[in-house]
Amino acid sequence: MTARRAFLQWLGAAPLATQMPFARAAEGKGHVRLQDTTVSLQFDEQMRCRIVSLAGRQPVALTGFDTSEHLVVGGKPLGRFTLHKAEPARATTSFGAGQALRLVGRSVEGIEKRVTVTLLDEHPGVALLDVSYVNTGSKPLVIDAWVNGAHRLAATPRHAGGYWTYSGASHADRRDWVQPVKRGFEQRNFMGMNASDYGGGTPVVDVWRRDVGLAVGHLALQPLLVALPVKAVGDRVDISLRGDTPQTLAPGAALATPPSFIAVHRGDFYVPLDRYRRLMAAQGLKAPEPPPSAYEAQWCAWGYERDFSLSYVRATLPKVQELGFRWAVLDDGWQVKTGDWTPDLAKFPRGAADMKALVADIHARGMKARLWIAPLAVAPGSDELHDHTDLLLLDQNGAPQDVSWWNCFYLCPAYGKTQARLAETIRMIIGDWGFDGLKVDGQHLNGVAPCFNPAHKHGRPEESVESVSAFYKVMFDTAHGANPDAVVEVCPCGTSYAFHNMPYMDQAPSSDPLSSWQVRHKGKTLKALMGPWSAYAGDHVELSTGGQDFASSVGIGAVVATKFTWPVDPKPKDSFLLTPEREAHWRQWVDLYNKQRLAEGRYRGDLYDLGFDKPETHVVEQDGALHYAFYAGEWDGAVALRGLGPGVWLVRDALTGTALGKVTADKPTLPVRFTHSLLIEARPETPDTLPVAFAGKVSGVAADGFPLASQWADAPATFFRHDWLGRPLNGPQSTRVQLLRGAGHLYLRFICKYETLNTFERAGSATDIWPQWERDVVEVFLQAPERAGLKSYREVEVSPNGLLLDIAVEVSGKKRIVGESRARAQVDAEHRVWTAELAVPMRGAAEDGWRLNLFRVEGREGSGKGRVLSAWSPTGTGSSSGKPDFHVPAVFGRLLTAS
Numbered sequence: 001m002t003a004r005r006a007f008l009q010w011l012g013a014a015p016l017a018t019q020m021p022f023a024r025a026a027e028g029k030g031h032v033r034l035q036d037t038t039v040s041l042q043f044d045e046q047m048r049c050r051i052v053s054l055a056g057r058q059p060v061a062l063t064g065f066d067t068s069e070h071l072v073v074g075g076k077p078l079g080r081f082t083l084h085k086a087e088p089a090r091a092t093t094s095f096g097a098g099q100a101l102r103l104v105g106r107s108v109e110g111i112e113k114r115v116t117v118t119l120l121d122e123h124p125g126v127a128l129l130d131v132s133y134v135n136t137g138s139k140p141l142v143i144d145a146w147v148n149g150a151h152r153l154a155a156t157p158r159h160a161g162g163y164w165t166y167s168g169a170s171h172a173d174r175r176d177w178v179q180p181v182k183r184g185f186e187q188r189n190f191m192g193m194n195a196s197d198y199g200g201g202t203p204v205v206d207v208w209r210r211d212v213g214l215a216v217g218h219l220a221l222q223p224l225l226v227a228l229p230v231k232a233v234g235d236r237v238d239i240s241l242r243g244d245t246p247q248t249l250a251p252g253a254a255l256a257t258p259p260s261f262i263a264v265h266r267g268d269f270y271v272p273l274d275r276y277r278r279l280m281a282a283q284g285l286k287a288p289e290p291p292p293s294a295y296e297a298q299w300c301a302w303g304y305e306r307d308f309s310l311s312y313v314r315a316t317l318p319k320v321q322e323l324g325f326r327w328a329v330l331d332d333g334w335q336v337k338t339g340d341w342t343p344d345l346a347k348f349p350r351g352a353a354d355m356k357a358l359v360a361d362i363h364a365r366g367m368k369a370r371l372w373i374a375p376l377a378v379a380p381g382s383d384e385l386h387d388h389t390d391l392l393l394l395d396q397n398g399a400p401q402d403v404s405w406w407n408c409f410y411l412c413p414a415y416g417k418t419q420a421r422l423a424e425t426i427r428m429i430i431g432d433w434g435f436d437g438l439k440v441d442g443q444h445l446n447g448v449a450p451c452f453n454p455a456h457k458h459g460r461p462e463e464s465v466e467s468v469s470a471f472y473k474v475m476f477d478t479a480h481g482a483n484p485d486a487v488v489e490v491c492p493c494g495t496s497y498a499f500h501n502m503p504y505m506d507q508a509p510s511s512d513p514l515s516s517w518q519v520r521h522k523g524k525t526l527k528a529l530m531g532p533w534s535a536y537a538g539d540h541v542e543l544s545t546g547g548q549d550f551a552s553s554v555g556i557g558a559v560v561a562t563k564f565t566w567p568v569d570p571k572p573k574d575s576f577l578l579t580p581e582r583e584a585h586w587r588q589w590v591d592l593y594n595k596q597r598l599a600e601g602r603y604r605g606d607l608y609d610l611g612f613d614k615p616e617t618h619v620v621e622q623d624g625a626l627h628y629a630f631y632a633g634e635w636d637g638a639v640a641l642r643g644l645g646p647g648v649w650l651v652r653d654a655l656t657g658t659a660l661g662k663v664t665a666d667k668p669t670l671p672v673r674f675t676h677s678l679l680i681e682a683r684p685e686t687p688d689t690l691p692v693a694f695a696g697k698v699s700g701v702a703a704d705g706f707p708l709a710s711q712w713a714d715a716p717a718t719f720f721r722h723d724w725l726g727r728p729l730n731g732p733q734s735t736r737v738q739l740l741r742g743a744g745h746l747y748l749r750f751i752c753k754y755e756t757l758n759t760f761e762r763a764g765s766a767t768d769i770w771p772q773w774e775r776d777v778v779e780v781f782l783q784a785p786e787r788a789g790l791k792s793y794r795e796v797e798v799s800p801n802g803l804l805l806d807i808a809v810e811v812s813g814k815k816r817i818v819g820e821s822r823a824r825a826q827v828d829a830e831h832r833v834w835t836a837e838l839a840v841p842m843r844g845a846a847e848d849g850w851r852l853n854l855f856r857v858e859g860r861e862g863s864g865k866g867r868v869l870s871a872w873s874p875t876g877t878g879s880s881s882g883k884p885d886f887h888v889p890a891v892f893g894r895l896l897t898a899s
Helices: 270-281 301-307 310-322 352-364 383-387 416-432 468-482 499-504 516-530 580-596 709-713
Strands: 007-010 030-035 039-044 049-053 070-073 076-078 082-093 096-106 111-120 126-135 141-143 145-153 163-169 178-181 193-195 201-208 213-218 230-233 236-243 247-249 254-256 260-265 298-300 327-330 335-337 340-343 368-373 408-410 437-441 487-491 536-540 559-562 616-622 625-640 648-653 659-664 669-684 692-697 717-720 734-742 745-753 777-783 793-798 804-810 813-816 822-828 833-841 851-858 868-871 893-897
Touching (some): 030 111, 039 082, 082 111, 126 145, 145 213, 163 230, 201 236, 213 270, 260 270, 270 516, 270 709, 301 310, 301 327, 310 352, 340 416, 368 416, 368 487, 468 499, 516 616, 559 580, 717 851, 745 777, 745 851, 777 833
Parallel strands (some): 437 487, 692 893
Antiparallel strands (some): 030 039, 070 076, 082 096, 111 126, 141 247, 145 236, 163 178, 213 260, 335 340, 648 659, 717 734, 734 745, 745 833, 777 793, 777 851, 793 804, 822 833
């Protein structure tokens, strides 16, 4: 047995109560178990499963022996299967290697149950479930439902403080996605339509308490019409994944359930959602790296609502620009009708010409323009409905499905003509009118009902449900085809986002939040599902509690947004007028956001529990600092700063700059007093102002000599999108670098947004130095502590096609090093991102004192086109000569090891 490897054991006849605390021997005798460092799955002679958490100081039985995987027949569970076979095996999956346990059992009804449980080496606590049933009898079996991962969590110990839950389902009342589980709590969490225009979601639920949690979900590559119910039963909680579509299993036929998982974890819901994101990414489904402009502060004309006028919008733009907002969004009301995506001539008398003129005005102010659209909806009386009735999504009675919020009808996303009409509209908005992005709006966009329209020739009605993401892909690809730097923002109006659509979104807002609490917990959710540096937006600040709570966006790393009106408000009853008092407040917070840009940083959702840690705390890691945001009605006491690395950290108030003291990882507490919120910044105490980059610790490397994917997912990151002089880049280029160290190496992962690629087809020399830097490369300059102050360091370069150049730089000259550093690269042409991984030797045992700089070059030397040369720590050289110089050891930043 190794620390991260699962193993199988026969438990024999020994009572489990003697082996596991909190176990009840009367509940059953375990026959086999499979476990890793975090979870033990124990199966009895009837294939019932008990889950034991191994994540704490001692094992804790989280459940009893439950009929975890079963069928429902005649309204009753068919869950008693006599265990006939249990076989351990080494497993290779699309999620990585692991250990599997294959179980086979039979029921008295003649049903054979086959279960394969796999624990993954890279994801301790996650168990994959592959479950199927075979009718070995002579009669057909009518099945009401199948159920996977069904468990009843034990009542919480006194110290554990009750349960909380996260639900990925949509609800018409737009309830919180994260809630405490109180007596009587019950949610079906159906992933289909839960109201006429509310449906879809993320197929994961989580229930956790202070010491341990359990998540259940499925890993299918398309949305499924399943439910993930959570129900309080006294002090205990039921959780499961179930498919309630009736079906008949003929003799000899098999029923395979979707790929499912359970995850035992410590901490709140962020942990299993982050793990789910990684598992889906391993299958090719992941959110794209956002364009740099997706992080810019935004203003929306929705403050004027549908009755806006072009003169109102134009009059507001100077103030929008002055306050530091870089996006202007034209919202609902510009179109003739929903579905007829042509300008309303009452507002735009010259039609498309007025649209283009407005975009030109916005661009002249150095801002970008975004346009609202609600695809998949068509209004009664529209020309689109009259001319293209065949686009409608119809139910089994031939009736259209209502989008009640918009007084519209659904279009079918699976119908090729619907997708073609959408592409035509997007090309007009982005390609012809010149808008830089889309605000895609409407709760109806999250999911749809099955379609029975005979004109669409669906193989199954559920094709419409499964094709929503394909509809998104058409929208995303068309927008980026017209403008590679376009931003596609998706706002499903309060519903819980459908994960399968996320690969085709550049930005997700908090989506019509009902409170500041929703702004914050939705942010934590979306940072887990889309990535810790996703371009999550807090939505209009006017929707927060009190209407001015920028702190809830800034503190969690969300893009700030507003819908203020100025200089007048035509609707004083529900006014969003920017008064002088509000302007002072707005300016202060927008300035802070634009200075810190925490949305580009790495959100550390694993450090604090949203349900149990007080005060509520969020952390963003950015530019070598840790930014903490605390929230409470009133707070007067100590707060703990988690995640600190070694050494002394200086703490200051982020908004006022006031020094608050010093802390260390050994003594991380700080006395504070605040009302509502406090944002603070902690930076390592260093003898100079040089930038700091943190490197995480590698626990092991793969056979190819590079860290495992799971380790990169947890690695600290730094980000830059300025040139070697520190000037912001005008193009789409941005560079994010993750760092890990261990085993005598520094490991770096560069993630590069690019405009064009320029590479040599092959290396100019296998042994001599050749000018690889004359085309696209990323570079790291690494200097050992004993070489500080000297022109003596290592320069390692790699190109998008994986060509490597490793050089020793000394005062006496340069020398090529062959066979020591390693590199690999890959290009994602669809999203215009290339990634490089480097393994660079670090000779010597010193942990501290290492210096480095990080560089990026895009463009070909001598091509006549402007090259883009960027540096993490600007060198400040070449401004007069026009020839930039990267070789300036005096500005190398500091490399520190993270805790």
